[in-house]
Amino acid sequence: MPRFIMKVHENYIGRKVVAISDPEILGKHIEDLDKGIEITVSKEFYGGHEFDIKEIMQFILHSDNVNVVGNKIVETLIEEKIIDAKKVIMIAGIKHAQIYSI
Numbered sequence: 001m002p003r004f005i006m007k008v009h010e011n012y013i014g015r016k017v018v019a020i021s022d023p024e025i026l027g028k029h030i031e032d033l034d035k036g037i038e039i040t041v042s043k044e045f046y047g048g049h050e051f052d053i054k055e056i057m058q059f060i061l062h063s064d065n066v067n068v069v070g071n072k073i074v075e076t077l078i079e080e081k082i083i084d085a086k087k088v089i090m091i092a093g094i095k096h097a098q099i100y101s102i
Contacts, residue, residue, distance in 0.1 A: 004073045006056055007047025008063070018063040020056060021046040022070025030069075030092045037091050041069055053080070066099040 005026050009017040021041050026048075031038035046069070051059075053076055060066055060082060068074055068083065074095035077083040088097045 001052050002072060002076070003050040003052050004056060004070070004076075005046050005048065006051045006059065007045065007049070008059055009045075015064040016059075016062065017065045017067065018056075018059050019046045019067045020070075020073050021068070022072045023050060025070050025094060030094050032091045035089075035091070037089070039069060039091060039096065057082075060099075064101050066097075068098070069094060069096045071095045 003023065004020050005023050006018065006020045009019065025041045026043060026046060027041065029038065029040045057080065068077060071094060074083060074088055074097055077097070078085050078088070083097045083099065088095050090096075
C-alpha cells in the first residue's frame, strides 16, 4: 500500500488544514511560469511523516481545508471520490488540488 507525506496545521480557533504530498517530491520546488504558479513542497508545510491512505482519509474527513500535491496522492483521492478530476491543475507535470470548506 502506498504511503504519503502529511502534516496537519491547526489555527488558534481549531480550524485544520491537511497538507499531503507524494514522498518523492518532498523538498522540490515546482513552477509553471506561464500560469504564474509555484509551490515549494517543503517539509515545514507538508511534513515529514508517512501515512497510508486509510490514515489520511480520517484526517481529511475531520479537516476544514486540504492541500494536495503529487500525481499519486491526487489520483488516489480522485479514486476515493474526495477530489473532482476537473478541479485538478498541473504544475510542471505534477498534479495539485485544494479542497475548501466554507
